Amino acid sequence: MRRLLFLNGIKAFEAAARTGSFAAAGLELSVSAAAVSRMVHLLEHRLGVALFERKANRLVLTQAGRAYQSGLTPIFDALASLTAQVTAPSSVRVLTIGVGHTFAMRWLIPRLSEFRSEEPDIEVRFTTGGAAVPFGEDWSCGIKLGTGDWPGLVAEPLFAGDLTPVCVPRLASGLKRPADLKGPSLIRVAHSPEDWPIWLKAANLTRINARGPEFQFYGQALQAAADGLGIAMGIRPYIDDDLAAGRLVAPFDLSVPKGMRWYLLYRSFQTDQRDFAAFRRWIMRAASEPATRPVRRVGRAAPRN
Numbered sequence: 001m002r003r004l005l006f007l008n009g010i011k012a013f014e015a016a017a018r019t020g021s022f023a024a025a026g027l028e029l030s031v032s033a034a035a036v037s038r039m040v041h042l043l044e045h046r047l048g049v050a051l052f053e054r055k056a057n058r059l060v061l062t063q064a065g066r067a068y069q070s071g072l073t074p075i076f077d078a079l080a081s082l083t084a085q086v087t088a089p090s091s092v093r094v095l096t097i098g099v100g101h102t103f104a105m106r107w108l109i110p111r112l113s114e115f116r117s118e119e120p121d122i123e124v125r126f127t128t129g130g131a132a133v134p135f136g137e138d139w140s141c142g143i144k145l146g147t148g149d150w151p152g153l154v155a156e157p158l159f160a161g162d163l164t165p166v167c168v169p170r171l172a173s174g175l176k177r178p179a180d181l182k183g184p185s186l187i188r189v190a191h192s193p194e195d196w197p198i199w200l201k202a203a204n205l206t207r208i209n210a211r212g213p214e215f216q217f218y219g220q221a222l223q224a225a226a227d228g229l230g231i232a233m234g235i236r237p238y239i240d241d242d243l244a245a246g247r248l249v250a251p252f253d254l255s256v257p258k259g260m261r262w263y264l265l266y267r268s269f270q271t272d273q274r275d276f277a278a279f280r281r282w283i284m285r286a287a288s289e290p291a292t293r294p295v296r297r298v299g300r301a302a303p304r305n
Helices: 007-019 022-029 033-047 063-087 101-118 195-202 218-226 240-245 268-272 274-287
Strands: 052-054 059-061 093-099 122-128 141-146 154-166 186-189 231-235 256-266
Touching (some): 007 059, 007 063, 059 063, 122 274, 141 154, 154 195, 154 274, 218 231, 256 268, 256 274
Parallel strands (some): 093 122, 093 141
Antiparallel strands (some): 052 059, 154 231, 154 256
16 A cells, blocks of 8 residues: 655645745745644654754755655656646646756746747646756656756757856955955855866865855855855856846856756657747747856866966
């Protein structure tokens, strides 16, 4: 028999792990933050493992928590997608996009009204499609960061994954040159520990080590930077809108390739499907628009700053 432990606790944990806080999870689930915390505590007790480390101002997933969340989020997304398909009228035109939460929030959703104005009859649905999530059978397409090697799929490049530090203008005023950076102020992303070393090496600053606050996702790190907590490593296209609005600034004219690109992924037969073809035309055009400001791009070697 299928063994399902405490589904309310599982939902509470998944929402807290994905959003990064009990408060945000409570808003999503329409319960209080305290209720989410209690359900997660009870789930941990029943499982016999800790899923979170409770820090002063944030939640940090344990190794078990990361493993559990990486499996749960696609399951809940697939369930939501399946339910939507079953209940949707047969006349509805649906486009399902597998995309990571940060890419969706920081680039795709702010531009989606443009696509909707061109194709108002197509209903766009998002499902989790981060780097560790396999291409879903129900996906119309996916958007992923990688090297372009996805066997059985067409991978069309959208953006170069270029790296450059970003922070609020107040902090940027004290950064005249890269050597002014201090390790404890450099915000890190747990799943991309190589970002700061790549950029610091290009700037000939190999003696500086990033030792600032660590967050699970780029979106959390960039929000922390926007709140003045420190300097985050920005990656295109996540930082484009913040730079354009002045919420963040790039204090140095040095942009370094991460070694990966963003790709639009799809099965070859989908090029004949009208709804996907319309989305493909739109996103390729939107991705070709220039970044907010020019930055000096370097390759493997970089001049000393």
